[in-house]
Amino acid sequence: xxxxxxxxxxxxxxxxxxxxxxxxxxxxxxxxxxxxxxxxxxxxxxxxxxxxxxxxxxxxxxxxxxxxxxxxxxxxxxxxxxxxxxxxxxxxxxxxxxxxxxxxxxxxxxxxxxxxxxxxxxxxxxxxxxxxxxxxxxxxxxxxxxxxxxxxxxxxxxxxxxxxxxxxxxxxxxxxxxxxxxxxxxxxxxxxxxxxxxxxxxxxxxxxxxxxxxxxxxxxxxxxxxxxxxxxxxxxxxxxxxxxxxxxxxxxxxxxxxxxxxxxxxxxxxxxxxxxxxxxxxxxxxxxxxxxxxxxxxxxxxxxxxxxxxxxxxxxxxxxxxxxxxxxxxxxxxxxxxxxxxxxxxxxxxxxxxxxxxxxxxxxxxxxxxxxxxxxxxxxxxxxxxxxxxxx
Numbered sequence: 513x514x515x516x517x518x519x520x521x522x523x524x525x526x527x528x529x530x531x532x533x534x535x536x537x538x539x540x541x542x543x544x545x546x547x548x549x550x551x552x553x554x555x556x557x558x559x560x561x562x563x564x565x566x567x568x569x570x571x572x573x574x575x576x577x578x579x580x581x582x583x584x585x586x587x588x589x590x591x592x593x594x595x596x597x598x599x600x601x602x603x604x605x606x607x608x609x610x611x612x613x614x615x616x617x618x619x620x621x622x623x624x625x626x627x628x629x630x631x632x633x634x635x636x637x638x639x640x641x642x643x644x645x646x647x648x649x650x651x652x653x654x655x656x657x658x659x660x661x662x663x664x665x666x667x668x669x670x671x672x673x674x675x676x677x678x679x680x681x682x683x684x685x686x687x688x689x690x691x692x693x694x695x696x697x698x699x700x701x702x703x704x705x706x707x708x709x710x711x712x713x714x715x716x717x718x719x720x721x722x723x724x725x726x727x728x729x730x731x732x733x734x735x736x737x738x739x740x741x742x743x744x745x746x747x748x749x750x751x752x753x754x755x756x757x758x759x760x761x762x763x764x765x766x767x768x769x770x771x772x773x774x775x776x777x778x779x780x781x782x783x784x785x786x787x788x789x790x791x792x793x794x795x796x797x798x799x800x801x802x803x804x805x806x807x808x809x810x811x812x813x814x815x816x817x818x819x820x821x822x823x824x825x826x827x828x829x830x831x832x833x834x835x836x837x838x839x840x841x842x843x844x845x846x847x848x849x850x851x852x853x854x855x856x857x858x859x860x861x862x863x864x865x866x867x868x869x870x871x872x873x874x875x876x877x878x879x880x881x882x883x884x885x886x887x888x889x890x891x892x893x894x895x896x897x898x899x900x901x902x903x904x
Contacts, residue, residue: 518585518701519770525763526580528573540760541573561590561744570748574756578763579731582721585700585766586713588733590740592747593759597696597716598624599752600730604692604712605629605661607746608739611636614659616684618645618675620668620874622694623863629663630865642873646676646809648683655687662689666705667697667810670822670858670882671797671875674806674813681709690739696720696849701773702814706735712743719849720819723765723772727758772851775887776819779853782890783883783897784821792831792901797822797875820848822858822882829879831904832857836881838900841892848884853893858882 516524527534545567548554557564565571579591594600605628609615617629619642632638639658643650651662662684664675677693684691692712693705699720705713715721717729730752734740747753784798799810800817810817825831836844842853846861856862858876866874885893 521581521584522769523767525766526577526584528577538574538577538760538763541756543572543756544568561741568756569751569753570744572754572756572759574763575754575759578754578759578766581763581766582700582715582717582731583733585704586695586733587700587704587706588713588735589737590744591731591733592740592744593717593754594730594732594747594752595754596728596752597714597718597730598628599747599750600714600716600732601625601694602628603743603747603750603752604714604732605632605663606750607743608690609636609638609660611638612658613661614639614641614656615661615663616641616643616651616654616659616689617663618643618665618668618673620645620665620671620673621663622665622669623858623865625663625694626863626870626874627865645673646679646806648676648679651680651683652686655689659687659689662691663694664691664705664710665694665697666703667799667814667818667820668874669697670820670862670880672697672799672804672806672818672821673875674799674810676809677703677705677708677710677813681705685709697818697820698814699769699773701770702777702816702818706733708813711735711739716849717762718847720773720776721766721769721849722762723769723849723851724761725847725850725852727761729754729758729762772887773816773819776885777816779887779890779893780817780819780821780885783885783893784823786894787823787897790898790901792826792904794824794826797824797880819885820882821885822876822880824877824879825881825901825904827879827904828877832879832881835900835904838903839896840899841888841896842883848882850884851887853886853888854884856882
């Protein structure tokens with residue numbers, strides 16, 4: 513299976529054998545726990561992830577299939593699924609950082625991640641140094657004896673800066689620092705950060721991996737077995753448990769991930785290119801455009817430029833609000849990665865917890881509109897955007 517292309521691996525997921533046959537789709541083990549005849553087997557299953565299934569908080573057969581599937585797509589040894597993307601991020605950061613530790617993070621972070629990092633600073637004295645996402649020397653200069661982690665996003669939310677994963681991960685590894693990469697915007701179809709030197713990859717499975725806007729889920733994938741076991745244990749204590757039915761839905765969505773990502777990216781190119789040429793648009797932030805600061809890096813690192821972009825209108829925030837209230841096909845809604853096109857205003861929604869200084873650090877303006885492009889026909893999407901721009 514390791515030699516198969518991602519398109520094939522996504523279709524042929526791991527499946528548990530049943531009495532000489534194999535189910536075509538993974539069964540849903542909708543149970544909170546499992547019964548035993550042997551007390552020793554019961555006790556052993558509570559202590560390790562590869563023991564018998566005991567209790568849903570520590571593992572479930574349906575969830576395990578999903579963990580193995582995503583770990584396989586990312587090239588990791590194992591994975592821990594959680595109840596949301598922030599559940600995965602929280603399990604990793606809280607599980608690996610302690611009082612007085614130092615974290616290096618890229619300047620442009622998802623709002624939920626930034627809020628968690630700020631909370632770690634306030635409550636536990638975790639110090640943070642913010643660096644550009646494509647400056648390995650800045651990482652080297654920021655390292656201290658107490659530095660434990662470098663945190664990156666493959667494609668940043670929402671301004672789509674692309675991290676120099678090979679360079680940044682190499683700088684962290686030189687210093688013995690763990691690198692965590694949020695790969696949600698790229699998915700393993702566009703990027704596999706572990707191949708570039710990352711130690712842990714996190715995803716919000718709510719987005720592209722499940723792909724249908726019908727569940728919440730997160731996952732952390734590990735390059736190292738010992739680190740996997742540490743976070744597996746902590747995630748169980750944290751209670752960031754994934755539900756088996758949601759895991760089944762994610763597995764169902766995962767099988768079409770390569771097809772969906774191709775259409776998402778194609779549609780995004782159409783919208784971003786046409787918006788960049790529209791007189792009402794001041795700027796389009798998508799790494800597939802030659803003027804984007806990450807264009808050359810993205811062209812060498814990613815086989816596609818992603819399905820999320822942001823743009824600013826000439827009329828500022830007022831024009832952006834008018835545009836968002838005028839679209840008819842695109843939906844004004846949270847999240848991304850589903851089959852439908854969604855738009856939102858980052859400064860007051862996804863990044864609402866950030867201060868004005870933090871918003872500026874991430875490059876988010878008051879009038880910035882984020883677009884998560886779906887798989888509708890591109891001409892229909894453009895017609896919708898064009899009529900909304902005419903009213904902005």
